[in-house]
Each structure stands twice: as C-alpha cells, then as structure tokens.
Amino acid sequence: MDYYQLDTKTAADYIRSLPEMKEIFSDFDHLDVKEVGDGNLNFVFIVSNSNNLEETVVLKQAVPFLRVVGKSWPLSRERMNSEVNALRFQHDLCSDLVPAIYHSSEDMSVVIMQNLNKHLILRGEIIRGKKFPKLAEDVSTFLAKTLFYSSDLYLPADVKKQNVAKTINVELCKITEDFVFTHPYEANETNDYNPELADSSIALIQRDSAVRAAVAEMKYAFMTQAESLLHGDLHIGSIMANEEETYVIDPEFSFYGPMGFDIGAMVGNLLLSYFSQEYRQREMGNDPAEYRTWILETIETIWQKFEEKFLKLWQEHEEKSELPFMGADLNAESAVAYRKKFMEKLLSDTIGFSACKMMRRIVGLAKVADIADISDLKERAKAEEFVLRMGSNMVVNRDSFKNIQDLTALAKEMSPVGG
C-alpha cells in the first residue's frame, strides 16, 4: 500500500478496509472520527461507533515531518516502526499497563490500538493535585520488566546484539541529544527563558564547568550505553491513569539505551511537579506539605519497588538458568555483591539523567506545564530556580547518593514540603 496522510474522512475508510477491525466494531456504518490535537509528533484520531461508544480505537499515524512544527521540520516516518516495536514488546510483558495493538502498518506508518477512554494524562491530573495510589506499583512493574527482559542479564548475547541493531532510532535520539543534553546548556537560540528567571540561575547550568562536564558525561552515556530497550520518553505526559489503572503510552523514542534514562525520566518529572506544587497547592488553598509529601513518597516507592522487582526477576532467572551472567557463584556471596554494585551504578545513572530531564525543562524549548503554566512569572521563576539548583547538584554529585532517600532529603532540604 502506498502511504497517504489520513484525515477524519479517510481514517474511517481505512478502518473499514481492515478485516481485523470487524472484531472491534459490530458495524462500520456509524463510525465517528475525532482528531485529537495534542500530539507533538504524530496525528492521532479517536474512532468510535456512535451507536455503541464501547466500540472505540485510537488510530495514530506518523507524518514525514514533526506535526507540531510542520513540514519545515522533516522527520522520517520510521519513528512509527520504533513505536510499534516497543509497544508490542512492552504489551507482551505488561498487558495491563500498555495499550493493546489491534493493527499496525509499516506502509501507512499507522498503529491502531486500545482507546484509553477511562483514563487521563497523568501530568494534568498531577498538576491538579490528584493522587494516584497505584502509580508507583504500576510504574515500577513496567520499568522492572521492560528493562530486565531486554537486557544482557536476561537475553542471550546474540539476540540482544541483534535487537540493538534493529532498534536504532537515529532521528528521535537526535532530538533528545540536542534538546535534553546540549542546547539548554549552551545558550542555544532554541532555548526559551522565563524573563523573571535570574541570569545567575541560568549560569548555574550554562557556566559551571562541573555541571557542564557532568551533563556531557550523561549525554555520552545516553549515546553509548546500550543496556535495554527503553521507552525513551517516560515523563508523566506519557502515562494515562485513573485510580485503578495505569497505562504507559507513546514509546516512539524507544531505542537501546541506559536503563537509568527511563527511570530518571519518571523521577525527574515528579521532582519538577514537587517544585511546582509549593505554589500550586498554596494557590488551591492547601497546605503544600500533604501533596508534596505524596510526590516524594511516590519517587521513593517507584525506586524501591523497581529495585525489588528487578532484583527478583534477575535472581529467579539465574536460579532457573544454568548460565548466570557472572558465572557460577563459588563463594555464594559474589552474585549479591555484583547486584549491589549494579544497583549503585543504576541509581547514579537515574539521578544523573533525572537532573538533565529537569534542567532542560526550565531553559530548553520544551517545557512542562507544571511549571511553565504558572502565570505569575515571579512564582514560576522561584520554582525554576529550585529545579536548576537541585538538578545541577544532582548531576554533579550523582555518585554520592547512597539511596533514594538521599535524593528526596535533598529536595526537602532545598524546599521544605510545607514551603
């Protein structure tokens, strides 16, 4: 099939042409198509049977440019292959945490999948101060399974190497390399500054040699450390949730990279929320302490449960396998010693990548609404300065955090939960 760009009319015809859609829709006569305008990269349509709203799918199509900018920013449609590959891998492992795929077409750069119509994007909900009691449990499961089962700790070495080669994602990695790891730290013309943010705060990340060197180390690790098949963009806008369920979506940035990049994206985005909620909770008339404590507890629980689940998968796999990664454990203490070292390095990576994800949201092109939508620019600048101070400290000192509580303690020390 030759590629063509779908619209609300042709999307319905496209659905009708697919035999597998008969399993979703009892009839094709009342298909209602709505375009959802909030994707940065792709076009997204919700297709429903207006006679039975339970019959509904999401259709996502990549176009040969960056949707949010337009044809002046060309971007190959290959990103849809990365997304479909990652979605299938993640759904196979975590079927209740990743939408089901009903159909995909490489020719059309299309994926049709489960419509999460009982869930909302997590970022908006967190901005509104809503708590998600299952979030840490679900996110830690997603991270533990996807990162372990794609790694050298589980896969045969040949399969892992073939996977690395098959999943390179040149263009979307370049966006991360530029916009997370380079431009924010060099006064690039794509940067975007709150006019109330002091130059001295910006200098913390643009003119401090230790910070600049540490960020470059994280960029180099991002580009060279092919550990696991990552989601690649796991911020709280890539999660849809309600009180009972959590779904991870939009893995088009997927590639083989450092595990800490995915975990760090979650941690970093929650820290951004933490610093924004001091003002936001006050504005809502609340004592900020309660919600901000929940955010820090969620960070701690994500890491602790991730660590516990990841180590359990690893240990169980090696008990079954005759070929443990490090070879036979002759003194019955070596495997534990290695796992401890592994987790120390992973915590350091997580904190380093967190920091980069946080700092770039303050001065880089792409913002987070948690902070950027604070209309009082002086209040916004206060939150931004906390983020830059926290992030620069984290990336430079990432090896000295002994556990996740050291990180949340630093956040509280910089900005006490009650404000």
Next chain:
Amino acid sequence: MDYYQLDTKTAADYIRSLPEMKEIFSDFDHLDVKEVGDGNLNFVFIVSNSNNLEETVVLKQAVPFLRVVGKSWPLSRERMNSEVNALRFQHDLCSDLVPAIYHSSEDMSVVIMQNLNKHLILRGEIIRGKKFPKLAEDVSTFLAKTLFYSSDLYLPADVKKQNVAKTINVELCKITEDFVFTHPYEANETNDYNPELADSSIALIQRDSAVRAAVAEMKYAFMTQAESLLHGDLHIGSIMANEEETYVIDPEFSFYGPMGFDIGAMVGNLLLSYFSQEYRQREMGNDPAEYRTWILETIETIWQKFEEKFLKLWQEHEEKSELPFMGADLNAESAVAYRKKFMEKLLSDTIGFSACKMMRRIVGLAKVADIADISDLKERAKAEEFVLRMGSNMVVNRDSFKNIQDLTALAKEMSPVGG
C-alpha cells in the same frame, strides 16, 4: 562465487584469477604458496613469486569453524567481514601501521594483503627481551586515531549509530564474553591450571566477592558500552614489528565496544610480560631491572602519548567544527573539565579491562607464552601469582588510579624491577 576452502594448490589458482593481482605479481608462473600454521581462527597462506621475493602477499581465509579446534567448533565465516571492515577503517587512518588490503571477497571469506615479511610477531620478540623504541609512539597513534574517529566525539550521531548496527560481531564477542569475562572466574571445565599454582591464588579471582563483582561490571561494560570500533584483540601477538616499523594485524574481533578494552589489552599484555621477565631475564643472565623498566616505561608512554594525541584530535576537531559534543563552552573551562572527566573514566576502564585480560591468561583456556612457556612450573607459578594479585587489585580499585604512574608503581611495589 560459491565458497570453497583454499589449499596451497588452489590458493595459487585463486590469485591467478584476480586481475588486481597483476599489480603485485609481474608473472603468475612461479607462485610459491606456503601455509602459515599459527592462526587460531583462520587459514593463512603466504604467496610469493619465487623469481622475485619482493612480490609477495598474505592470503587469509575464514573457514566455517575454529581452525585450531576443528569442525567440532563451528564458527560462521562472517568474522572475515568484521576483519576486512576493520582493516580498511584502520588502514585509511594509519596507513603505515596497518597492512594494505589488495583484495577481499565476502563470498570466499578471503582477504589478500601486504605481507609483513620484514617484521616479527611482537610477543616472541618481547619474550626474547628485545626492545622496540617506536612501539609506544606507534601503538598510541593507532589507538588515538581508531578510537577517536569512530566515536561519538567525531562522527555525526546517525553515522555512528548505523556503524554500531553494521559491525555487530556476535560470535567473536561471545568468545571474549566467555573466555575473558566468565569462565576463568567460575572454575569452568575449559580452564587450565598450572599444577604448581596454589589454590589460594586461584581463589583470589574465583572466590573473592569484590573481584567477582568488579569483573562482572567489566563484562557488562564490554557488552553494553558501544563507544568506538575496536580492534577487539589487541594483544602483543596481534602486532608485527621491527625496530623501524609497527603493524597491527588480525582485527577479526572488531566491534563497537568500550575504548578501554583495546588500550587495556595492550597494557595488560605488557604487564604479563613484566611479571614473566623477572624470571626470563635472570635465566638469560641479565639483571631484570633494565628490561622490566623498559616495559613499564612503554606502558606509561603508550597511555601518555595516547592521551595527548586523542585530546589533540578532539580539540582540533571541535575547533574546526561548529558543533562541539557538549555544546558551546560559555565559560571557556567546561570543555577542559569534560575532557579531564572523560580521561579519568577511560583510565579506569583501561585498568579494569587490563586486569581481566591478565587474569584470564593465568587460569583460562588461552595462555600467553610469556608465562605459560616457563618450563620450571614453580617459577611459572610465581609469575602467575603476581599476575593474579595485581589483576585482582587493579579491577577492584580501578577508579582510584589517578594516573598511569599509579599503575606502574603498583607493579613495582608488588614485584620490584630488579626482582
């Protein structure tokens, strides 16, 4: 062309069938073919014009098994593609340090190249106590150029990623993963022990949790850290030299891996020589101090000149380029700070990989003649114990060596140059 295995008769016919060989041989009537029996993996023939011995080539062919074991150890012929790719890349950068390729055939898994008939394998010469005044200069040039020009510090990100995918080398990496990083530390049945080596010495690397964990970290780094197109097996048996010239050969283990693995192979093999030469020099009737001092100075000079050349290539590239890896250096100190960090990490990797390369040569399947050919097994065991003590110390403490002199000082502390 269908693949067939060449022998001394058909190798001559094969040469005659190639038009480009007319540029090497003035006639095809007096071709003399000798098989060189010392390759572990491949068949190697020297083809010369017996009327003019200056007209001579080396023909190397991969067979679908490990030559030294036979058909019971199958190994795909793809390794020749890795070798040819690496040879061309290295020769383009270092034409006087890597043999010229005259012809290669993927169908036949053949490469025909410059015959280094005025050079000898470095290991044998070093065992005999010969000094090579140009070795450090040449090896450091080879390392600096090949590691820099294939890295993310030089290549555009898309080209680097495509290169990683194209150069995966599943089978030969597996040999390294098993025989360098796993079997020697787990009492594997493939191991091979000097009967005079004490169990307590073997336990240093097989039953010490800190050593086992550190070796596992190096294995994981080997498998995940895709920095540069490595030689992959850069020991002193992969170098042919005379007093004037140095050539690096046999890069069939080439793949995108950690820079420190190549540098560490050189350093580790020279340290193995250092520990062997205490006995060997005495046997030759010499004071061991002089030659052993030369070995340690060579290690120091390789690292120092490598560092100097690598940093110079990096700095010159960034001065020309408008896109330095870390972005613009706004305070004119950040680039230097990052390079310092980069080199600290690289020295740590180098020492860690050195250590693994050293320890495996003592208890693993593949030995080095420097030590294994010492016929007095008690003297051999003395050298072996030094290597295991040195190697286990190095891998555990690899982050605490501040410069290369810290490493050579440790060698001298363990075993003074004079014995």
